[in-house]
Amino acid sequence: MIQTRIPRPVAIGLTLALLVALLAFFARAASAQDVGADSTVRLTLGDAVRIAARQNAQVGSARSRLALLSAPRRTPRSKSSSTRSSTRTRTPG
Numbered sequence: 001m002i003q004t005r006i007p008r009p010v011a012i013g014l015t016l017a018l019l020v021a022l023l024a025f026f027a028r029a030a031s032a033q034d035v036g037a038d039s040t041v042r043l044t045l046g047d048a049v050r051i052a053a054r055q056n057a058q059v060g061s062a063r064s065r066l067a068l069l070s071a072p073r074r075t076p077r078s079k080s081s082s083t084r085s086s087t088r089t090r091t092p093g
Contacts, residue, residue, distance in 0.1 A: 006014075043051070053063055 049063070
C-alpha cells in the first residue's frame, strides 16, 4: 500500500484554518446567547389581560362571562304580578 504524505506546511495551514473556523463558529454561537442589559418588557394590567386573552381561549371566555355578569340587569315584570293587578276587584264606594 502506497501512502502519500501531505507536505508539512500544508498540514499546518489546514490545521490553523480549521482552528480559526471553529473559533469563529463558537464565537458567533456565544454572541447569540447575549441578552440585552434590560430585556424586561413593562406592561400595564390591561395589556397583560389582552395578551393573556389572545393566548388562552379560556381567559377570553371567562372575560365574556364576567362582562355579562357585570352588565346592568333588567328584570322583566313577572306574569304573576301583572295578573294580580288586573284581577283586583274594585269595591263600590
